[in-house]
Amino acid sequence: MNRLGERLQPLIDAEQRCPGPTPEAVADCWERIAADVQRGSFPALDVPPPLPPRSPLLWLALVVLGAGLVGAVAYGSRTAEPAPVATVAVPTPAPVAPMLPPPPPPAPVLVDTPAPLPPAELSEPSRPAEPVKPVAPKTRPPRPTPAVEQDTFAAELRLLAQGQAALNRHDHAGALKIADQYQKTYPKGHFMEDRDALRVVALCGAASPRAATAARRFLRAYPSSIHAARVRDACAVPSDNP
Amino acid sequence: MPSAAALAQLEALYREHHGYVWRSLQRLGVPEPHVADAMHDVFLVVARRLHEFEHRAAMRTWLFAIAFRVAQGFHRDRQRQSQREQPLDDPDAGPAPGTSVDNSIALHQLLQRLDDDKRAVFILAHLEGMTAAEIATVLGLKVPTVYSRLRLAREAIERALTDAPSHSPRRAQR
Numbered sequence: 001m002n003r004l005g006e007r008l009q010p011l012i013d014a015e016q017r018c019p020g021p022t023p024e025a026v027a028d029c030w031e032r033i034a035a036d037v038q039r040g041s042f043p044a045l046d047v048p049p050p051l052p053p054r055s056p057l058l059w060l061a062l063v064v065l066g067a068g069l070v071g072a073v074a075y076g077s078r079t080a081e082p083a084p085v086a087t088v089a090v091p092t093p094a095p096v097a098p099m100l101p102p103p104p105p106p107a108p109v110l111v112d113t114p115a116p117l118p119p120a121e122l123s124e125p126s127r128p129a130e131p132v133k134p135v136a137p138k139t140r141p142p143r144p145t146p147a148v149e150q151d152t153f154a155a156e157l158r159l160l161a162q163g164q165a166a167l168n169r170h171d172h173a174g175a176l177k178i179a180d181q182y183q184k185t186y187p188k189g190h191f192m193e194d195r196d197a198l199r200v201v202a203l204c205g206a207a208s209p210r211a212a213t214a215a216r217r218f219l220r221a222y223p224s225s226i227h228a229a230r231v232r233d234a235c236a237v238p239s240d241n242p
Numbered sequence: 243m244p245s246a247a248a249l250a251q252l253e254a255l256y257r258e259h260h261g262y263v264w265r266s267l268q269r270l271g272v273p274e275p276h277v278a279d280a281m282h283d284v285f286l287v288v289a290r291r292l293h294e295f296e297h298r299a300a301m302r303t304w305l306f307a308i309a310f311r312v313a314q315g316f317h318r319d320r321q322r323q324s325q326r327e328q329p330l331d332d333p334d335a336g337p338a339p340g341t342s343v344d345n346s347i348a349l350h351q352l353l354q355r356l357d358d359d360k361r362a363v364f365i366l367a368h369l370e371g372m373t374a375a376e377i378a379t380v381l382g383l384k385v386p387t388v389y390s391r392l393r394l395a396r397e398a399i400e401r402a403l404t405d406a407p408s409h410s411p412r413r414a415q416r
Contacts, residue, residue, distance in 0.1 A: 011349035049295040
């Protein structure tokens with residue numbers, strides 16, 4: 001390898017010293033490029049720009065956080081702790097209060113506290129707790145509950161996944177409803193870009209009259225979004241017209 | 243219709259990188275008379291996608307990937323067209339020795355002994371100094387494939403350097 005490098009080096013050095021294109025050729029080439037760009041005549045070849053290094057790390061972080069949160073929820077339900085995430089549906093009757101804020105039995109004692117309560121408030125069951133004998137085999141010391149921010153993180157992800165599933169089913173109205181729900185529940189959520197993409201694609205899928213404007217606004221707001229290509233495809237926006 | 247700002251951005255990019263693109267196309271085997279056309283195509287591909295480019299990624303990496311595809315297309319077209327034509331550059335013809343231009347030609351002729359895929363890997367590894375992982379990203383390959391192509395390319399170049407004394411640096415430096 002080194003020998004090869006040594007033998008190649010003089011050739012490489014010579015190439016570097018070699019004059020490149022003449023200034024006339026450079027200027028002429030630029031004029032042709034500028035004219036074609038203005039005319040919008042592009043070659044068939046398309047090579048998308050490389051993804052910045054952030055992207056894989058972000059997804060890795062999402063996966064790790066999601067897995068950690070699911071583990072925490074499962075662990076919480078086994079150790080009779082109040083579940084950290086309010087929206088996970090647990091089919092078996094939990095020994096403590098249900099995960100979701102139960103709509104049917106509103107606590108008659110409290111004045112008018114609305115349904116969504118912080119997890120700590122749910123720890124007191126509205127009915128007497130049953131004995132905890134079924135969960136005996138694996139009892140671990142209770143772990144600290146995950147931060148509230150992480151809870152909404154996973155719940156946001158789940159909601160968006162439901163929206164995506166609705167899109168996959170071509171249920172555009174359902175996807176729009178989920179995008180609205182996301183906006184209402186998490187007005188400053190972690191995935192506003194993804195929410196907007198969901199909404200735009202759903203609008204375009206439903207052939208809404210607002211679709212074109214929404215698509216243009218999305219592409220202007222997030223020109224380098226990972227969803228840009230999808231939005232363009234769904235809304236038939238030409239790639240040179242953000 | 244692109245905005246004036248977009249066109250100005252493209253022009254700045256062109257001014258900064260046209261030399262690199264020109265040299266890469268030559269190394270990738272595009273003959274001198276066709277390099278300007280190929281460069282024109284490269285920057286049109288850039289123009290279409292420039293708004294998506296995030297400046298944390300390396301621009302040259304992208305430019306090389308485009309140049310590679312353009313050169314591949316050029317070679318395919320040329321193969322189709324010129325069954326009877328004499329090739330513009332005969333890889334086996336040794337360069338006239340003596341000047342740095344000759345040495346430069348010698349380098350390009352050496353590279354032409356490789357097929358497109360091995361040539362790109364060899365250029366990125368030996369002339370651009372990239373790691374196997376970076377090359378894999380640029381060319382959309384798996385890292386083991388990069389290593390295997392690089393090994394074959396090195397063998398071919400070693401053989402060429404040994405077989406053709408006119409390509410050797412000693413002769414060329416005379």
